[in-house]
Amino acid sequence: MELKIENVTKTFQKTPAVTHLNYTMENGVYGLLGLNGAGKTTLMRMLCTLLKPTEGRILCNGADIFRMGADYRKLLGYLPQDFGFYPDFTVKDYLMYIASIKGVHKAVAKKRVGELLVRVGLTKAENKKMRKLSGGMKRRAGIAQAMINHPEILILDEPTSGLDPNERIRFRNLISELAQDRLVLLSTHIVSDVESIANEILLMKEGELVHAGSPEKIIADIPDKVWKLSLGREEAVSCARQYKTANARSTPSGMELRILSAEKPHPEAVEEMPGLEDVFLSYFGEKAGEDDAVL
């Protein structure tokens, strides 16, 4: 399975959401990282044939996905960010309906729905109305819906947003289980969601792909160095204003900072091993002075 994005641009009434994007994906888990408004959802919608690119094309094993139509969508599982459903349907009815529009035969669908309900832990809720589910349960129904046709391409748009930490971990495990032998693209702005499960990380900013590669490679390519530094309170605040600060922790003697910078920010700074969080900050972060919320 190869999904090739060729020079794809999407413009909404002159505002570009995705610009000249090129990338090729094969089986594996791809983590799409980017801030709000980076264009993640727009890109995913194009990959799901929901939106036509203004420019460029997307090829699935060499064929244009918009030409392939139903043949392409047959391979697809999609969990939208803003996941809607039919509030008066029961979970089971909902899944059976989605199975039918996904072209899964009724008998197969029945079995599959049973399996998936076990897998996502919704067996007890199968006769509950969708409107009565909690946020986490809805997400799980959403994942089940996306998986119902054994998709070869699974696209998950912020599948973990709004989940509590336990649910988030369970979800992450579920996704890594499901990821075998298929192409999974999942977007998030939470680095820890993808750190352990993604084979490839895509960093997206203002509609462009700023960097992509395996987590190790991306970490190795980090443009800044990571520094640890303990300072008195006043000095620490002014230092944090000057540099991208990954972390600021109060200590009895003042503050301990984790700073991203190409050169040594302070004579006392000690270089540290960078992590994916640092990469994220290095590309997307602002200096604390521009965003007081950090302190």
Added chain:
Amino acid sequence: MYFYLILERKRGKTMLYYEWKKILVKKGTKMALLVLAAVLAATCYFAIHDVYYVDDNGEHVYGLPAISRLREMKKEWSGPLTEEVIEKVIAENRRINDTKEGRADDVQSSNIAYGWKLGFHDIYYLLMRSFCKFREADYYKPNSLMPEDARYFYGNRVRSLQEWLEEPEQEYRFDDEERAWLIGRYEAVETPFYYDYADGWKQLFAFASTVIMLMMLVLAFVCASIFSGEFQQKADAVFFSSCHGRGKAVAAKLGAAFLFVTVVYFVTVLLYSVIVLGILGADGADLPIQTNHVSWKSLYSLTNFQQYLLIVFGGYIGTLFFSLLTMLVSARTKSAVLAVIVPFFILFLPSFVGGADMFWVDKVLALMPDRLLDMKQCISYFYLYRVGGRIAGSLHILPGLYSLLSVLLFPVIYAVYRRMQVK
């Protein structure tokens, strides 16, 4: 191959089943159906309560208790409506007018006298239509008739039409060929009529358009959210990214909507007919519609039952057309509100532009789809059109025209919806 086809059919059925369920489980649908039930109950009540007779004290007795008495009175006059019968009616009417009660001025006495006339009151009304000018309706006119006037009864129908056509005002409305056609239609109606008690049909017709029109609005309300609902519920992304989301799933939606409209329409109409005819009686199905004075001037040779079929099927085509139009707007704009405005707009269009009082405007309005909801009105229209060189009334044009447009709307909605983008 055959196996494959069966599987395909089955899958289509599953989709259809769930689309049907989607419509039914909605709160809006349940409410709409309740409203429809209430409308139906109220209409049946009015249709039946409308029937009355006048007792010996001059009191009106309405509804159920009146039915058998009135029926008995009218049945006395049933039979071919020959010159002799007309003579008898005129004579009997004069006799009652000459009684003490008939001459009295007080309300009670004149009500008593009126009560005596109820048996032949339908025929009294026909006399009014026959002996008044074409566009005139003088309720007291028959009181001035003499039994020997009876021989003009049927001839008047054609004669008053001829007189009307000769008025200068009609000069530019009809050409010679059309005049001849109209007169031909009138002459083609077979006389003498057969008369019988037919209040069941009369009441059924009187309220049919109310039921059908309100039902159309209720159905349009439900249909308005079928296509836009996917967007409003944010289920669009999953829907359109599914294998059949831009194909069979859309067809299933259309199919479910069509089934819903059809089932609700015919169940409602059937209930309405069974209740009204069941209570008032279905006698007089074979009577010409001209025996009901409101259709005296009709151009069409139809029986009550034929008119009933026309009203039911015309109403169905109209309702279907409006539902489809609503769905088209809903599918295109993603807005149920805009969609539901459309039928209202078309329904009230005549009240905006009809005031112009121009013949050609009325002529165009007589071809609007809302007329299908009130076929009985079309049956009395005098607007003529040329279709392929032949003269036709709106009754000839409407059902075919809107059946065709409805059939065309299916693929249009399908094509519009399957191309929608999810933004």
